[in-house]
Amino acid sequence: MKFRKYLRKKILPLKDILDCFKGLKFECALDIGAGTGLFLEIFYNHGIIRRGIGVETSERYLRKINDHLSIVGVEEIDGNQFDLILFNDVLHHIANKKDFIQRYASNYLINGGYVFVKEMDNRNILYKYFSRLHDLVIAGEFIQEISLNDVKEILWNYEIVFEGHKRILLYDHYWVLLKKKTTANNELQNALE
DSSP, rough: OEEEEHHHHHOOOOOHHTTTTTTOEEEEEEEEETTTTTTHHHHHHHEEEEEEEEEEGGGGOEEEEESSSEOOOOGGOOOOOOEEEEEEEEEGGOOHHHHHHHHHHHHHHEEEEEEEEEEOOOSSSSHHHHHHHHHHHHHHHOOOOHHHHHHHTTTTTTEEEEEEEEEEETTEEEEEEEEEEHHHHHHHHHHOO
């Protein structure tokens, strides 16, 4: 687990990602596909979140990180609401990305909450296939990326707060932070359509 965290820190555009959260504080974050819990720990240590729950399907990652952070199975989050949902490098492992994103955003995100997506950018063919090779070797599976435009299309009724792109070594990344509109804003928008 230590080597995975080390590797992730080397290829993660951390400073750029933290910049998009400047001035934002969250009570409780939900990290989908949390893996080692690296993102939760980073966000907690930088004062972005007060508490965090990571969701993992792999039992080897389930654990309590500290009194404020833990990684649990999917069934343990039912009934909870969050003001931040993180999809960090998980969507390329999911077959039905649209349903997956919408299920978590509609069932677990409060009105006015935020969704953060960071994924491998698939616009450059060389880096696209390098990322696929990486996941084939590291995760043992063939992946299908999701583009930034596809994410924005799925969450079309969310306000884009910040988006970015960066290449580190042979890894292209994009990220976007979106804010869920309040119920009043959604009702007004529906009335105007």
